Amino acid sequence: xxxxxxxxxxxxxxxxxxxxxxxxxxxxxxxxxxxxxxxxxxxxxxxxxxxxxxxxxxxxxxxxxxxxxxxxxxxxxxxxxxxxxxxxxxxxxxxxxxxxxxxxxxxxxxxxxxxxxxxxx
Numbered sequence: 001x002x003x004x005x006x007x008x009x010x011x012x013x014x015x016x017x018x019x020x021x022x023x024x025x026x027x028x029x030x031x032x033x034x035x036x037x038x039x040x041x042x043x044x045x046x047x048x049x050x051x052x053x054x055x056x057x058x059x060x061x062x063x064x065x066x067x068x069x070x071x072x073x074x075x076x077x078x079x080x081x082x083x084x085x086x087x088x089x090x091x092x093x094x095x096x097x098x099x100x101x102x103x104x105x106x107x108x109x110x111x112x113x114x115x116x117x118x119x120x121x
Contacts, residue, residue, distance in 0.1 A: 009115030020081040022096030033102040038092035
């Protein structure tokens with residue numbers, strides 16, 4: 001259990017929703033951009049979504065745009081990923097990450113340990 005801890009993963013049917021949360025330490029979390037990444041077995045870790053430290057700017061991978069929403073509540077030291085209309089290809093371990101700059105590549109300085117999301121067909 002590190003400074004970034006993901007939760008909310010599980011098994012969901014295709015088309016259904018699932019919400020992920022990532023809790024971090026207050027001092028670093030409130031000043032860092034946050035990202036969500038995912039990695040399936042045998043595949044490279046890929047970008048999913050990112051949000052600036054203030055929450056004013058967001059970015060999404062084309063594969064999830066319109067289905068996933070990233071948000072954050074700095075008062076709760078938590079970043080969220082709301083996933084809707086899930087597809088089997090969304091199955092992966094989902095990681096949250098923190099960095100001082102807004103990134104869409106897997107170059108973040110701090111990572112959680114991941115939470116498994118499995119979407120059944």
